[in-house]
Amino acid sequence: MNIEATGFDDLYLITPKVFEDQRGYFFESFHHKKFREATGIDCDFVQDNQSRSSHGVIRGLHFQVPPMAQAKFVRVLQGEVLDVVVDLRKEKSTFGKSYSTLLSAENKKQLFIPRGFAHGIVVLSESAEFFYKCDNYYSPENERGIMYDDTSLNIDWKIEADKRIISDKDTKHPSLEEFTSPF
Numbered sequence: 279m280n281i282e283a284t285g286f287d288d289l290y291l292i293t294p295k296v297f298e299d300q301r302g303y304f305f306e307s308f309h310h311k312k313f314r315e316a317t318g319i320d321c322d323f324v325q326d327n328q329s330r331s332s333h334g335v336i337r338g339l340h341f342q343v344p345p346m347a348q349a350k351f352v353r354v355l356q357g358e359v360l361d362v363v364v365d366l367r368k369e370k371s372t373f374g375k376s377y378s379t380l381l382s383a384e385n386k387k388q389l390f391i392p393r394g395f396a397h398g399i400v401v402l403s404e405s406a407e408f409f410y411k412c413d414n415y416y417s418p419e420n421e422r423g424i425m426y427d428d429t430s431l432n433i434d435w436k437i438e439a440d441k442r443i444i445s446d447k448d449t450k451h452p453s454l455e456e457f458t459s460p461f
């Protein structure tokens with residue numbers, strides 16, 4: 279497993295070691311001890327989520343506030359997404375900054391997103407199956423969001439505006455400036 283720093287504290291891009299043979303491939307999609315030894319992060323995941331989305335779908339930018347904030351370990355089972363996170367941790371020099379990376383079934387890359395980040399995806403392939411582990415349970419009353427197209431975030435979502443598929447909920451979040459971060 280190769281773990282890359284991202285310039286954001288505790289945000290890591292992971293490339294698993296893939297074993298290929300004439301049958302296909304195998305890789306360890308998560309290994310608690312190896313991850314902890316490489317990052318110092320002792321993460322106990324309690325909930326797995328999976329979603330399927332069509333080309334152009336944007337889900338985000340979502341997060342849960344304390345005491346139900348979530349760290350996430352995300353990857354793509356089929357297709358390709360641009361995975362986007364925004365640092366909401368006020369004391370960090372990266373506060374308000376975004377980080378994006380391509381995750382795909384092909385590159386098998388994974389992103390560990392610590393608590394204190396808003397998270398979203400945009401689907402670049404025909405469709406995508408997205409899978410992620412969470413270290414805290416879903417809590418609707420603690421769910422929040424910031425606008426994916428907040429110009430202060432300067433995120434390139436790669437899909438033209440008229441081709442984007444977005445839930446009604448995701449068109450009604452505050453901007454980062456309008457949101458007082460609890461992180």
Ligand SMILES: Cc1cn([C@H]2C[C@H](O)[C@@H](COP(=O)(O)OP(=O)(O)O[C@H]3O[C@H](C)C(=O)[C@H](O)[C@H]3O)O2)c(=O)[nH]c1=O
Nearest residue numbers: 327329337338340341350397398399415416417445447
């Ligand atoms: C997140 C979640 C949702 N739900 C229910 C609530 C709705 O009835 C339905 C769809 O939920 P939503 O539209 O919020 O799903 P996404 O837009 O994919 O939300 C996710 O999008 C981005 C990518 C994230 O990082 C978050 O984990 C999560 O907010 O599933 C549950 O029952 N449990 C859950 O953990």
